[in-house]
Amino acid sequence: MQLSHTFAATSAVFDEPNLVSSAGLVPVMGLAESAGLADLVDACLSVPTDNGANAGSKVASLVGGMVAGADSIDDMALLRHGGMGRVFTGTYAPSTLGSFLRSFTFGHVRQLDAVASRLLTGLATRTPLVAGINGINDYAVVDIDDTIVEVHGYAKQGAGFGYSGVRGLNALLATLTTGQTAPVIVAQRLRKGSCGSARGAKRLVRDALKTVKTLRGAGTEESSAAPVLVRADSAFYGRPTIAAAVGAGAQVSVTVRLDTPVKKAIATIADDAWHTIEYPHAVYDETTDCWISRAQVAELPFTAFSGKKKADQVPGRLVVRRIPDLNTTPGQDGLFDVWRFHAFFTTVPTQAMDTVTVDKTHRAHAIIEQVHADLKNSALAHLPSGRFAANAAWLVLAVMAFNLTRAAATLTGPALARATTATIRRKLIAVPARIAHSARRITLHLPTAWPWETAWTRLFTHACGPPTPATT
Structure with missing residues (x-):
């Protein structure tokens, strides 16, 4: 690819008052307005002093800036350049938004x-954001996990070195995934960097399942739907977290630590109880109708927390996956196979999922790592304040921007419904446009031959009404 002409930069380009760099914000923020973002903030948020005045507009500005690509308070200035002020009202200077966050x-x-x-509930009623949440056969899956958001400097309240060895703050998230949709975030919490993964998980699980129940109520009858499945890794294998999920009527699938009771249980599994499963590098044999793989899975009845009083015990299944331990000395092969075991505890009944199916479902828990990476590649790339509460509010705003972006993408068709935030922003939001005024009406002139014109038009039509030919 080569340039067709010789170019010279001039500051006059930056003075053009009729240019909009992110025309896709118009339908996205229209969708947020229809879901009641500003009204919800004004009704729920009570930040004191003049810093908390017009909270709805300030939160909408912060969310809109994040949707457009801002990952720090200074980046919120992108809402105030060129013709953005003609398209949006109530935008605030970055300093004003910073003072607002520091008052939290x-x-x-x-x-x-x-x-x-x-x-999220409002978006779910207006878009297919959580389609299939009331499926009879498919589980709605809630994944719980935390991640360390790295910080720099020594003015960050709560920053510390946690289990990862990285100095930062700990973000705990709960995502919801259905068989038809990509993950959305249903609960979030920011903790100090040195805290354990399970700290506050009990309350987060309750909040997440309450939100899921509300989302289910927005669709068909919840009573006919399959139970919610809560998945987590071994850091969350504890009585408080599992009891919170089971008490809310959900099933659980949680990795267990290989402690003494678990090792004793694994030792009782018979050699003929293991089933070969599809695993990386497995080969399917059509003749025998089975997978050729060294990975195998088996299960046995298991009662979690059997050392506690009977009321605290949780009956279920212990599902164990074993793979060969290949960490041997070259040239000194073992006389017999040595296995590495990975076990998880689940309350999903056998008639709902057999051993192979429940193991495959549990391994899909890794999908939450994609959400972590997505957030860190967008609004959560930076925790902007030295105050912990301001950073905690920033996390919640980043989650709202994530869900709003995902909801907008679901209106355009299946091609972008599972795309990352960066892809959605590049194709739908960061669209340049020129403003024209006629009869007290603003017209956006978009680029010709825009590859994603059809998807953008679908989004605009749903959020702002049918466009005139000049807007397409």
Whole structure:
């Protein structure tokens, strides 16, 4: 690819008042407005002093800036250049938004959590964001996991070295995935960097399952739907987290630590109880109608927390996957096979999922890592404030921007419904446009031959009404 002409930069280009760099924000923020974002904030948020005035507009500005690509408070200036002020009203300077965030306390963050949950419900009623959540056969799956958001400098409250050895703050997330949709975030919490993964998980699970119940109520009758399945890794294998999920009527699938009771249980599995499974590098043999693989899976009845009183015990299944341990000395092969075991505890009944199916379902828990990577590649790439509560509010706002972007993409068709935030932003949001005024009406002139014109038009039509030919 080569340039067709010789170019010279001039500052006059940056002075053009009728250019909009992110025309895709118009339908996206229209969708947020129809879901009641500003009204929800004004009703729920009570930040004191003049810093908390017009909270709905300030939160909408922060979310809109994140959708457009901002990952710091200074980046919010992208809402105030060129013709953005003619398209959007109520945008604020980055300094004003920073003062607003620094006025937050933990109670205000919890109020913002309620806004995020209600906004997700509003989006779900207007878009196919959680299609299939009331499926009779397919589980709606809630995944719980945490991630360390690295910080720099020594003015960050709560920053510390956690299990990863990285200095940062700990973000705990709960995502919801159905058989038809990509993950959305249903609950979130920011903790200090040195805390354990399971800290606060009990309350987060309750909040997440309450949101899922509300989302299910927005569709068909919940009573006919399959139970919700909560998946987590071994850091969350504890009585408080599992009891919170089971108490809310959900099933669980949680990796267990190989402690003494688990090792004793694995030792009782008979040699003929193992089933070969599809695993990386497996080969399917059509003649025998089975997979040729060294990975195998088996299960046995198991009662979690059997050392506690009977009321605290949880009956279920222990599903064990074994693979060969290939960490041997070259040239000194063993006399017999040595296996590595990976076990998880589940309450899913056998008639709902057999051993192979429940193992494959549990391994899909890794999907939450994609959400972590997506957030860190967008609004959560930077925790902007030295105050912990401000960063906690920033996390909630990043989650709202993530869900809003995902909801907008689902309106355009299947091609972008599972795309990452960066891809959605590049194809739908970061669209340049020129503003024209006629009869007190604003017209956006978009680029010709835009590859994603059809998808953009679908989004605009749903959020803002049918476009005139000049807008396409």
